[in-house]
Amino acid sequence: MTGPPVAAERSVATGVVRWSDRLLDGSVAGLASWTVVFHLARWTGAGRDGALGLWLVVVAGWAVLRLLRPAGPEVTVPSSDAPVPDVRWLVGGLAAVAALVAWVDVDGLWWPVLWAGLALLLLVAVRRSLPSAQPPSSGAEPSPAVPSRAAAAAVLGLALVMAVLSLVMVRPDQDDVFVVNRSTWIAEHDAAFPERDTVFSDDVLPVQRPAGLPTSLEALVGSVAALIRVAAASLAYLGLAPLVAALSVAATWRLLRGLGARAPALATWVGTAFLVLDGAEHGSFGNFSAGRSWQGKVVFLVLVVPTLWHHAAVWGRTGRRRHLRATALGVVAGLGLTSTAVLVAPAVVVAATAATAAHTTTGRARWDRLGWSLVAAAPAVVVGFGTLVAEPQRLGDLAATVTETVGSGVVATFDPLRWLDSGTEPIGVVRMVFGDGVGTLVVVAAALLAWSTVGDRSTRLLLLAGPVLVFCGFLAPGVLDVLNEVGEADAIAWRTVWVLPVPALVGLALTQVRWGHRIRGAVPSRPVLASVAVPVMVLAVVALTGTAITSSANRGTELVWPPAVDLPRPEVDGARGLVDRAPAGGRVAGPEYVDFAVSVLTSRAKATNPRSAYLRGRHADAAFRAEDRRILSHALEHGWAEWGADALVDALDGLRPDAVCLRARPAVGDGGEVAGVLVDAGYRTDGADAACRYFVPANP
Known part of the structure; x- marks a missing residue:
């Protein structure tokens, strides 16, 4: 009697998963194809409407091919029931580091000391997560995890909540003076896309942004606004923003499913709830979510970064070409959204591929997958070097004499003494994004410890890739100074922490552990209750000690009805x-x-x-x-x-x-x-x- 309902439930949930993933991949593919069309139009002088028409043809063709093509096998995920190894001393050490970072300003020459200890702990964790000396198992892959209908409904409900939040939340951001103004100018001018300033002039004065590859999302919003005859600001704030906010939930859910989370829907709710509570700092992950989801850099952070982690990891694990193609499309889409993509996208792609390929391949096959991941990331690398050429910045110091160069410019960048005492303090980046206090402890501890909650070695290595990149790489002594000296990247270098898929890490860290079994006296007979109660209590403490993104203390944020454009009132x-x-x-x-x-x-x-x-x-x-x-x-x-x-x-x-x-x-x-x-x-x-x-x- 119970067979058919269960089968029907699985069918509904599978359909939700399939269409959610298709919508995500279709959105990223659409952004990538628009990036290519936009730059072709710039280089050929094609007009706005012609470029949009070409893009619509490309999108329609892609959609038809995607619908006609068989769905293919579902991505298999590691088992969530694998035993978790005893790494208590590593967990204790990393938790102590997280507490220090949360409450102590470890700056100056103290940062290299803390960094050395943190790097040692993370590298030991990596070593314990590497594959054994035996060749990878050639046995059957585990079955794909199919969520229940209730879980799928919960995620859809959360997506709706975030979409509505983006509509009713008004938190003006002056980046829109450039971002939305450009969309507005394009909507109001049926001509070639502007190359120069549109804020103070009509494509006459030099543009405010540094030289480099222009982003393309603003042009897409303006072109579509002209087509459907609405104001570009209305389309950005009341159309694009809720769509991106909803898709961000789907992106986190898919990443958690791919990580083999025990309860991916619950983890998605927990991670997203943390974002809503994470409004203390202007540069926080929470403030770069629903409240600014019309901006290209936010689209990159909440959609493209989780997509890159997912597809690059599956490519490294399975070698399926469609995931490599999706990875490459994600990189190209990122370039159309923000200049930050040149730093973050290659790091994510190569790290995710290396982490999973290490467990499923050996020899030439492993190097093939790594090589192709470099090919997928190549557009971002090329654009990064192209930006340096377009705006030489401090590279001219290379032509100076040795005497002139030794105290400034590129050569001075590699002075080891300067590396030890960074001019751009890594702890300053942590404060800019994560702040301090309980909320900082939660997010840093989640980043450093999420790997310890899973038993599968491949997933552990994948979860370690992010914190290793950020804390051992980008926040290593002197690295931020290198980025600033070589490319004057100080305006975006702090965004290197965007490598971390924060909502997924927080959700996984707080829900993956079976608290009812792992904590003595936590009512072992009711593990489900404990697994929900612990995250709720943690989030309650964060709410009581922090600032929600909806709070008026968050730069005067208002909740309004009916929905309104995100501009200062009155x-x-x-x-x-x-x-x-x-x-x-x-x-x-x-x-x-x-x-x-x-x-x-x-x-x-x-x-x-x-x-x-x-x-x-x-x-x-x-x-x-x-x-x-x-x-x-x-x-x-x-x-x-x-x-x-x-x-x-x-x-x-x-x-x-x-x-x-x-x-x-x-x-x-x-x-x-x-x-x-x-x-x-x-x-x-x-x-x-x-x-x-x-x-x-x-x-x-």
Whole structure:
């Protein structure tokens, strides 16, 4: 009587798994193909609509071939019931290191000491996870793990929750001054893709970002927005963001299934819940999840990195070519999302392949798989070297004399004494991403100890690959300085910790251990209850001691209904008021956050100061009048002229904005001084709202 329901349940769950994986791989393949089409369009001068049309044809062809092709055998996973070896002394040592990192600022010459001990412990763990001297077993592979219908439903529910969270959570981020502005410009201009600045000019001034391969996601959002006739900002915030947030859950779930997690659905919930609670630091994994899931770098972190770990590991384990192709597509997709891909993607691909190939191959077969993994990662390596050529940065020091080079530049980078006392402190990177305290302990301990919760040697080695790359490699003394000296990569070097698939590691570490059996007195007769209670208690402590990404303490985050674009409120209303009052191609001026919203909403009017960091750089020559922009923006924000009324008058005369927003309720005073200067400079009032008092030229 129980046979058919069980079979039906497995059929439903298998269908959810299959379509979830297909949607993930299809999304990554679509991003990869768009990256190629985008750069072909750039190099040939093709227009926006032609490029989008070509991409749609490619995507349709890929989808048809994928649907017609047999699904093939499911990926087999290691057994979750393999005995866990006794590694208590290693676990104790690594746990002590995690506690030190969580609460002590180990900087200066103390970092090399801690690093040496940590590296020794990790390398011993690697040694104990390597295959035995005997050849790999040629016996039958284990059967694929099929989740229950309840588990599949739980994951689908979590994906829906994260999608809704991305819709109702408003946490403005000024990276959108570049990111979403570019999409908006492309949506509003049926022409070739821009190569130069679109924030302050129409593809005229030098672009704010360093030279290198431009990312392509912004162009895709703008092109699709033009096709379906919606605002690019609305498509990014209310379309792309919830889609990526939902897919991130599927990506974590698939990675955990591939790792042979005992309860992958539960682990996915636990890891994702940790992300929601991880909002204390601006650079945290939590803040690079649902709250910013429309940005390319976040798409890379939450979708592409787990995909690379999964497919590269399966390629190393099985040698199936479709996983190698999926790995290569993931690398190319990453290049279209963020410059960080040149550092993270090759490391993940090679490490994951090496970890699993070590247990399933020997001799030439092993080297073949490693070699092909290098081929898959090659696009990122080529782009990285190409960036150095495009922007030589400090490589010019190589042409200097030995005397000149020995204290600076590339040669100085390899001074061993500098390696010991890093200029860019590794502990600073840890604080920037993980913060300190209980939350830091949880995530660092999960990264260092997840391997110890599984018995399969291949999976243990795979789980060790991430922390070895990060802590023994990127955070080794001097390595961050090398990256900065050779490529001025300090702006993205901290993202090397993105090698770690944090939600999967946290979920696995907290759910894989059978707490009801492993902890004395933990009610052995009810292990399921214990396996849920322990993660819940840990997450409760994190919630009580940390900051959730939904908290107002997290840079003023708001939860709103109905869903709204992720722009400052009420400044977004002021931005719309400015745009309505300005002619096409005109300039508007207001407080910085009002200008920020203007730059995101439209490219038809140019904001004076949408982001202070963009008032310097290659585009900021004398004609740019950066200081005048700063003076005017500050006065409109605070209601008084800090540098004097004469300086404000000069700024108005030099910039001549077509519409001006003076903050309606300055923090101090009533803004009368600035209002008077505006009137004396030839402006008249033109209404007010909750955000702004508007001024326009009296004689336009």
